[in-house]
Amino acid sequence: MTVDRGTRPARRPVPATRTPEDGLTAAPVNGSADVDHDTTDTATRPVPEATVARLAVYLRVLTTLLAEGRGTVSSEELAADAGVNSAKLRKDLSLIGSSGVRGVGYDVSRLVAEVEATLGLTRPHAVALVGVGNLGHALAGYGGFAARGFPVAALFDVDPALVGTTLDGVVVEHADTIPRVCAERGVTIGVVATPAPAAQQVCDHLVAAGVRSILNFAPTVLVVPAGVEVRKVDLAVEMQVLSFHVARRHGTVPAAGTAAGPATTPRQTPREAVSR
Numbered sequence: 436m437t438v439d440r441g442t443r444p445a446r447r448p449v450p451a452t453r454t455p456e457d458g459l460t461a462a463p464v465n466g467s468a469d470v471d472h473d474t475t476d477t478a479t480r481p482v483p484e485a486t487v488a489r490l491a492v493y494l495r496v497l498t499t500l501l502a503e504g505r506g507t508v509s510s511e512e513l514a515a516d517a518g519v520n521s522a523k524l525r526k527d528l529s530l531i532g533s534s535g536v537r538g539v540g541y542d543v544s545r546l547v548a549e550v551e552a553t554l555g556l557t558r559p560h561a562v563a564l565v566g567v568g569n570l571g572h573a574l575a576g577y578g579g580f581a582a583r584g585f586p587v588a589a590l591f592d593v594d595p596a597l598v599g600t601t602l603d604g605v606v607v608e609h610a611d612t613i614p615r616v617c618a619e620r621g622v623t624i625g626v627v628a629t630p631a632p633a634a635q636q637v638c639d640h641l642v643a644a645g646v647r648s649i650l651n652f653a654p655t656v657l658v659v660p661a662g663v664e665v666r667k668v669d670l671a672v673e674m675q676v677l678s679f680h681v682a683r684r685h686g687t688v689p690a691a692g693t694a695a696g697p698a699t700t701p702r703q704t705p706r707e708a709v710s711r
């Protein structure tokens with residue numbers, strides 16, 4: 436998913452109570468704000484892409500805990516619920532300047548705020564969805580996006596049978612109006628759910644409207660100018676990765692360098708090879 440890392444206020448320097456190797460401090464969880472943050476300026480430290488993806492998972496777990504009224508959570512519990520090991524979780528959180536308290540854990544509401552700030556989620560991101568077919572219908576009808584700060588503000592299609600209809604209170608508009616409507620509604624994220632041949636043109640319209648973050652479901656590589664971020668979702672690729680792991684468990688994966696045939700199969704075009 437496209438992640439706007441946003442800007443974060445610089446952290447204040449802290450006394451040397453922190454244990455750098457495990458991200459835990461000896462300070463009380465409700466103690467001074469000075470004592471349970473990183474000792475470096477995390478606002479300027481780059482957060483690796485893989486960490487960003489895991490932060491989104493931690494946030495999902497944390498918001499559930501918050502809704503349940505939990506005040507603190509241990510790194511072990513949070514890591515288990517997020518499906519990562521606790522050392523990795525503590526390292527990820529230390530990268531954004533968050534640390535827990537030994538024997539107590541992390542303050543849930545504070546950690547939610549810190550992760551949200553890092554992910555640029557302190558304001559909602561209006562989403563435009565283009566292509567209201569099978570997939571688009573499902574995405575537009577999923578209430579979870581709005582609940583997590585991504586309200587669907589605009590829907591577009593070219594099918595006259597769809598244009599003018601309403602889906603969850605949002606009118607489907609003709610794709611020709613993408614630039615105007617997206618600009619009017621302050622759309623920041625565009626979702627492309629059209630057939631592949633239409634996707635590049637749709638993407639160009641979104642970029643022309645000032646959209647800088649695009650989530651592409653179409654099985655094609657989108658070309659965008661510098662400053663525009665594209666994330667591609669391909670469930671078939673995820674299944675192929677699963678297939679690889681199944682094959683490996685069954686011992687049917689050939690050793691590296693011994694697989695028959697070229698690295699790309701004859702059926703693959705260069706474009707397909709790139710998109711994987």
Ligand SMILES: NC(=O)c1ccc[n+]([C@@H]2O[C@H](COP(=O)([O-])OP(=O)(O)OC[C@H]3O[C@@H](n4cnc5c(N)ncnc54)[C@H](O)[C@@H]3O)[C@@H](O)[C@H]2O)c1
Nearest residue numbers: 566568569570592593594610629630631633653668669670
């Ligand atoms: N990434 C994934 O895991 C995944 C999964 C399912 C589908 N897909 C892809 O998502 C896309 C949509 O799949 P679907 O099953 O919903 O297809 P669909 O045919 O049901 O829907 C496509 C919609 O796009 C509209 N459309 C066509 N050209 C358009 C344009 N220029 N502007 C706006 N709308 C336009 C069509 O009118 C239609 O309503 C396809 O590219 C498909 O391959 C990806």
